Amino acid sequence: MFPTEEACCTYLQLLRWPDGFVCPHCKHTDAWKHAKGIYRCKGCQYDASLTSGTIFERTRTPLRVWFHAIWYAVHQKHGVSALGLQRILGFKSYETAWAWLHKLRTAMVRPGRDRLHGTVEVDETLVGGPKPGKRGRGAAGKVLVLVAVEDREGTNQKGIGRIRLKVIADASGETLEKAITEMVEPGSTVRTDGWTGYNGLSKKGYRHVVVQHQEEEPGHDPTPLVHRIASLLKRWLLGIHHGRVEPSHLHYYLDEFTFRFNRRRALSRGKLFYELVQQALAVDPAPLKSLKAV
Numbered sequence: 001m002f003p004t005e006e007a008c009c010t011y012l013q014l015l016r017w018p019d020g021f022v023c024p025h026c027k028h029t030d031a032w033k034h035a036k037g038i039y040r041c042k043g044c045q046y047d048a049s050l051t052s053g054t055i056f057e058r059t060r061t062p063l064r065v066w067f068h069a070i071w072y073a074v075h076q077k078h079g080v081s082a083l084g085l086q087r088i089l090g091f092k093s094y095e096t097a098w099a100w101l102h103k104l105r106t107a108m109v110r111p112g113r114d115r116l117h118g119t120v121e122v123d124e125t126l127v128g129g130p131k132p133g134k135r136g137r138g139a140a141g142k143v144l145v146l147v148a149v150e151d152r153e154g155t156n157q158k159g160i161g162r163i164r165l166k167v168i169a170d171a172s173g174e175t176l177e178k179a180i181t182e183m184v185e186p187g188s189t190v191r192t193d194g195w196t197g198y199n200g201l202s203k204k205g206y207r208h209v210v211v212q213h214q215e216e217e218p219g220h221d222p223t224p225l226v227h228r229i230a231s232l233l234k235r236w237l238l239g240i241h242h243g244r245v246e247p248s249h250l251h252y253y254l255d256e257f258t259f260r261f262n263r264r265r266a267l268s269r270g271k272l273f274y275e276l277v278q279q280a281l282a283v284d285p286a287p288l289k290s291l292k293a294v
């Protein structure tokens with residue numbers, strides 16, 4: 001579909017200005033098209049760039065290479081590693097491939113995306129690090145991740161719906177409530193185990209259902225959906241990234257996992273490509289420096 005830079009520009013243009021060019025300065029709708037995605041407004045001579053304020057901003061790399069990377073990222077069923085991307089695109093440095101992949105991951109979270117709703121199961125899980133650790137106690141090298149899963153059992157879409165994952169600093173009530181408010185629509189039913197950190201949820205406008213752990217029933221799991229997602233996540237991190245994930249970068253990987261999981265039934269890779277390019281236009285540019293700083 002994209003034999004030339006021009007074809008890539010046209011594609012971006014359709015996504016960015018679906019109803020035609022609109023000058024960001026004077027709202028004029030007529031422009032001269034210049035090289036490299038610059039549009040000069042015929043009203044005020046302002047040069048609007050097709051890629052400004054997007055992850056493609058100030059890129060010296062041809063859009064065709066970007067599109068190739070995005071296609072590669074959505075085409076791999078289970079995700080891509082920086083090494084894989086480096087090989088496919090022939091990048092000299094691993095660092096470049098790594099930075100690209102992280103830029104793409106920032107685009108995998110749709111700005112202003114919907115919160116989960118209906119019945120949502122929530123629990124924390126520890127990711128990474130060599131030693132097992134327990135809630136409430138600091139576990140070396142581990143990152144606490146809050147997992148929220150829509151339970152569609154009982155509706156006509158059977159089983160697990162969408163998920164949200166978020167790195168959290170601790171399992172205190174304040175932290176959990178703040179994270180859940182970001183992830184789940186108020187008015188929803190939130191199902192948790194008996195951890196006291198969840199006690200304030202009713203006051204935040206949720207219907208809170210507590211499933212107590214049954215000591216006398218071996219193997220009883222108050223939050224089985226979360227544990228299914230947590231084990232898929234851990235296996236994915238091990239399989240694709242060989243478990244070598246910096247704790248400070250984990251949230252990028254969570255975004256990629258969420259993007260893939262929530263679209264696991266999408267039949268068309270073309271549609272995923274379209275969505276990822278669209279989201280790449282909607283997110284802020286993420287220079288390598290800001291990525292490394294996290």
Ligand SMILES: [Zn+2]
Nearest residue numbers: 023026041044
């Ligand atoms: Zn103008």
